Amino acid sequence: MKISSEERDIIQRILQHHAQGTTDMTPEMMANPVENYASDKVLEAEQQILFREFPLILAHSSELPDAGSFLTNNDTGMPLLITRNDAGEVQAFLNVCRHRGARVEDRPCGKARAFSCPYHSWTYDLNGSLRGLPGAVGFEGLKKDEHGLVPVPAFERFGLIWVRPTPADQPIDIDAWLKPMEEQLNGLDLGSHVIFESWKLDRDMSWRLALEGFQESYHFCHAHRTTACSNYLDNQSVFIQHYPHVRHAVPLPHVVDLADQTPETWDYRPNFMTQNYLFPANFVQVMTDHVYVHTIIPTGPGTCIFKCQMLIAEPPKDERAERFWRRNYDVVRAVFNEDFEIGENIQKGLNSGANLNFVFGKNECCLHYGQTAITDALEQRLKVPLAL
Numbered sequence: 001m002k003i004s005s006e007e008r009d010i011i012q013r014i015l016q017h018h019a020q021g022t023t024d025m026t027p028e029m030m031a032n033p034v035e036n037y038a039s040d041k042v043l044e045a046e047q048q049i050l051f052r053e054f055p056l057i058l059a060h061s062s063e064l065p066d067a068g069s070f071l072t073n074n075d076t077g078m079p080l081l082i083t084r085n086d087a088g089e090v091q092a093f094l095n096v097c098r099h100r101g102a103r104v105e106d107r108p109c110g111k112a113r114a115f116s117c118p119y120h121s122w123t124y125d126l127n128g129s130l131r132g133l134p135g136a137v138g139f140e141g142l143k144k145d146e147h148g149l150v151p152v153p154a155f156e157r158f159g160l161i162w163v164r165p166t167p168a169d170q171p172i173d174i175d176a177w178l179k180p181m182e183e184q185l186n187g188l189d190l191g192s193h194v195i196f197e198s199w200k201l202d203r204d205m206s207w208r209l210a211l212e213g214f215q216e217s218y219h220f221c222h223a224h225r226t227t228a229c230s231n232y233l234d235n236q237s238v239f240i241q242h243y244p245h246v247r248h249a250v251p252l253p254h255v256v257d258l259a260d261q262t263p264e265t266w267d268y269r270p271n272f273m274t275q276n277y278l279f280p281a282n283f284v285q286v287m288t289d290h291v292y293v294h295t296i297i298p299t300g301p302g303t304c305i306f307k308c309q310m311l312i313a314e315p316p317k318d319e320r321a322e323r324f325w326r327r328n329y330d331v332v333r334a335v336f337n338e339d340f341e342i343g344e345n346i347q348k349g350l351n352s353g354a355n356l357n358f359v360f361g362k363n364e365c366c367l368h369y370g371q372t373a374i375t376d377a378l379e380q381r382l383k384v385p386l387a388l
Helices: 005-020 040-049 174-188 207-212 253-260 319-348 365-378
Strands: 030-033 056-060 069-073 080-084 090-094 109-111 114-116 123-125 130-132 154-157 160-163 194-203 238-242 245-251 272-278 282-286 291-300 303-312 357-360
Touching: 005 238, 005 245, 005 253, 030 365, 040 291, 040 365, 056 069, 056 080, 056 282, 056 291, 080 160, 090 154, 154 174, 174 245, 174 272, 174 282, 194 319, 207 291, 207 303, 207 319, 207 365, 238 365, 245 365, 272 365, 303 319, 357 365
Parallel strands: none
Antiparallel strands: 030 357, 056 160, 069 080, 069 109, 080 090, 114 123, 123 130, 154 160, 194 303, 238 245, 245 272, 272 282, 282 291, 291 303
16 A cells, blocks of 8 residues: 655664664753643633634535435534535534524534524524515514625545634635645545544543643553553653644554565554644544544533544444444543543643643653643644644
8 A cells, every 4th residue: 555755764764773772752851831731811712712713623515415414513602504405515603593593503414505593593504694584574584695604614625524613714724724744644545434433422521631641641651551552662752743733553463564564564553543733622543444533622621522523434334243342442541541541531630730741741842842832722823723
């Protein structure tokens, strides 16, 4: 299988790390203030900037299979209605009637030709246009074209649906935003995959703690001693910064066998788990034969939602295949739960005063890269590019 020059470089770096007993490092350690994980003020800024102004993965393309398919989403604190119109395009709107503010759709998903407000039956089509209102004589002079559902930027790329939860004054250039990760995301062909399982968890931990569990492998053989540890080389990862996104390549033990093969015969995916961090709060976690898509959203200074979809290349053909994928699902749920239990314990101790700062080691590269990008966004140095 053809591999990219980036993947070839990752393999070369891993083989060198294994031979020398090293791993990727940043020049210095980093101190991250504990208040970032428990402060109401910090959370307010995060919610207003990170979770309002940046695109988030909110669905897989298969969840909107046909014209008229829709989803609603309230996780970010913004009521969203996501539709596929008759032209096959994905669109998103604030799920708020333009008359008196009621939600025009309460169901989590389904299929509809129009959306009608339950309060006074103002009706909108799949493109958000206001099509009808009863007792129109009482609204003479109302301009329908100015009272459609308020659109928010929505995009379908790489088999995933991205939404910026608030309206934009100018069009967003989603392709420029995702360009650094385009090669590997495009190569996954996620649009042809199917959802094996979806789940959503409310956890008593900062969204940052949940995020950070996927950003380093230093913890694998400590937190996951009897689960994930033996599946990977211990604390030998490669981190490729594609600011503000990061590719985190975690090698399987048999990758060292490639040292005896010519580079022309190397294959990347069978030898790595790749945790692709997509700023600010998504991961596309690529296993050897399936993919997980994670979305992490804060709900309070010490609480968050963790959502995950397990994607496989095709529906299970028989009971044996079903059992195989079910075992994979059970393992990853157990591993994630180990991380979340530790994260919740960390959250309980944040106000003790034991730490003013957390220490990010030089080997925890993605923690550095992720925190730098978050700070840049909160301080307005990082923004989504606008379409020209």
